[in-house]
Amino acid sequence: MRIDRLELEGFRNYENLAVDFDPGVNLIVGDNAQGKTNLLEAITYLSMGRSFRTRKEQELIRFGADFAQLQGCITGSVREQTIKATLFASRRPRQLFLNGLKKKTAGELSGVLTTVLFCPEDLLVLKAGAAARRRLMDGALVQLRPNYDSALSVYGRLYEQKSRILKERFENPSLLEVLPEYNAQMCQVGALLISYRARFLKALGEAATAFHRDFSGGKESLALEYRTVSSVTDVFAPVQELQAQLAGHMESHKRAELEAGQCLSGPHKDDFDVLLDGLSLKSFGSQGQVRSAAISLKLAQRALFLKETGEEPALLLDDVLSELDAGRQDFILNHIRTGQVFITCCEKTKLTGLGQILQIEKGRLLHSLPADRLP
Numbered sequence: 001m002r003i004d005r006l007e008l009e010g011f012r013n014y015e016n017l018a019v020d021f022d023p024g025v026n027l028i029v030g031d032n033a034q035g036k037t038n039l040l041e042a043i044t045y046l047s048m049g050r051s052f053r054t055r056k057e058q059e060l061i062r063f064g065a066d067f068a069q070l071q072g073c074i075t076g077s078v079r080e081q082t083i084k085a086t087l088f089a090s091r092r093p094r095q096l097f098l099n100g101l102k103k104k105t106a107g108e109l110s111g112v113l114t115t116v117l118f119c120p121e122d123l124l125v126l127k128a129g130a131a132a133r134r135r136l137m138d139g140a141l142v143q144l145r146p147n148y149d150s151a152l153s154v155y156g157r158l159y160e161q162k163s164r165i166l167k168e169r170f171e172n173p174s175l176l177e178v179l180p181e182y183n184a185q186m187c188q189v190g191a192l193l194i195s196y197r198a199r200f201l202k203a204l205g206e207a208a209t210a211f212h213r214d215f216s217g218g219k220e221s222l223a224l225e226y227r228t229v230s231s232v233t234d235v236f237a238p239v240q241e242l243q244a245q246l247a248g249h250m251e252s253h254k255r256a257e258l259e260a261g262q263c264l265s266g267p268h269k270d271d272f273d274v275l276l277d278g279l280s281l282k283s284f285g286s287q288g289q290v291r292s293a294a295i296s297l298k299l300a301q302r303a304l305f306l307k308e309t310g311e312e313p314a315l316l317l318d319d320v321l322s323e324l325d326a327g328r329q330d331f332i333l334n335h336i337r338t339g340q341v342f343i344t345c346c347e348k349t350k351l352t353g354l355g356q357i358l359q360i361e362k363g364r365l366l367h368s369l370p371a372d373r374l375p
Helices: 038-049 120-127 131-146 146-168 173-215 239-252 254-260 288-308 326-334
Strands: 004-009 014-020 025-029 069-076 080-088 095-098 101-103 115-118 224-226 272-278 314-317 339-347 358-361 363-368
Touching: 004 038, 004 224, 014 131, 014 363, 038 069, 038 080, 038 115, 038 314, 038 339, 115 288, 115 358, 120 288, 131 146, 131 272, 131 288, 146 173, 173 239, 173 288, 173 326, 239 254, 239 272, 272 288, 288 314, 288 326, 314 363
Parallel strands: 025 339, 025 358, 115 314, 314 339
Antiparallel strands: 004 014, 004 069, 069 080, 080 095, 095 101, 224 272, 358 363
16 A cells, blocks of 8 residues: 655645655655655545644644645555545634545545554653553554454443542442442453453564564564453453453452542553563663664554555654664665655655655755665
8 A cells, every 4th residue: 555646735834745655665854844744744644534743633734824735646455546635724624535525534534545653752652651552552453453443432431430430429329339230341341452452462562573673683672561450360361251350350459449439440551561682661771772662563563454454554754763773774764675665854864775765845845866866
């Protein structure tokens, strides 16, 4: 899967742009604040129907413009398709089109253009609290497993309702009468979440281990370790067994939950640890190691999408080269040889022997040059 052409009008700092992309590597170079990341943002918007940088669509519209328009020509395994999005500076709702036909929701564009994005904020995922890593798992699983999205939504509603019961039970003790039913349902759905997450992290970890071995030149070994409630002895056990173990954990925390007025037991507290040579990356990893591990996870996620869907997502790497040694920079620039790749970089001296180099300045494409024609 690839995006062959992107056309922008009034998007961010681009007044007008039309650019043809290489099916392989596209190295986007230029100084800071020239519009390199804006290009990746436009591609991901067409992919997901939202920005990865802001929730306010008005921020995507060029200052002084009444609207912004994005259009991408996509080639997939089925056929060539066109996605178009028009955003308005007023409160008028956006318009989405697939092959000229208006669509009501971004969900109707799902799968037309899939992308995997790395941006500097992803480094926080590996160093921050557990919530960020759960979002990483959940974000990938809802795309790979439709049933997971449903289970996650149900669990979220049950969690909110149980939390309300625990908080309000001091003023209304009769609420506790329905608590056992909520606990039973949370254990049932929670067991599904654990089963999905365990299998996803196992596959992600196996792929990430292989990528990181190549990425680090064989110097480091990466592994993922899933952490869920302590009563679960085997995360790969049948769902019924997981459900029973969750119920036991919840029962043992019953008094603590009532005293605290909070849900203290369940997969809403799940986490995973990234280990480098057996040591926790969160506690002991350097900035370069954290960046390398995050990239390895993105490459692994891309490989899983290819295995599951038969389509290899476009890989978008924003400001990926900083804090990497020369060997790892070379791996990024010249050894990711499958699928379409976009890499932003401030250093104009960086070169790739694959694909093309695009130079951006003040929201304009100065030139695009095939890598094999570089002097």
